[in-house]
Amino acid sequence: AIGFGPIAAHLLKQWPVEKFIELGQQLVQRYNARILLFGGPQEVQAVTRIAAQIPNAPIVLCGKLSLLESAAAIRRCAVVVGNDTGTIHIAAAMKRNVVAIFGPTVEEFGYYPYQTRALVISKTLPCRPCTHTGKGLCKIKTHACMQTITTAEVFQAVETMLKA
Secondary structure (H helix, E strand, O other), rough: EEEOOOOOOOOOOOOOOOHHHHHHHHHHHOOOEEEEEEOOOHHHHHHHHHHHHHHHHOOOOOOOOOOOHHHHHOOOOEEEEEEOOOOHHHHHHHOEEEEEEEEOOOOOHHHOOOOOOOEEEEEOOOOOOOOOOOOOOOOOOHHHHOOOHHHHHHHHHHHHHHOO
């Protein structure tokens, strides 16, 4: 299974949902992967929309599991892909392979997924970092830090982790 943490509490920290959908479709096509979708109760609607567009019956676990149950489910994942949110940090704690997508925040702020095999996908831009927590709006109004990260880049990172 491959875990996704596709929603972020702060919009600035969220890689576009359409790209998570595309990534899920490609992983199912290439690896016949089963996608597990993680998140909190407030994310159920958004994650259900994502799941509806990914083949191979992805499992929506948003709002259904406690923190410990989420950790147990994440432990079953070969790799976990997510925004700079709690899901990737739970995955790191469970020693899973992590592909973390960073936009407005940077690893140097202490949010890097430590003590596990991890790849961070981010863009070097003059406006980064723009916030410590991901709150607020894009100061240059383009959300380039997340918009310019391609599905191909994230797919390649997932492949690297699956082969590791």
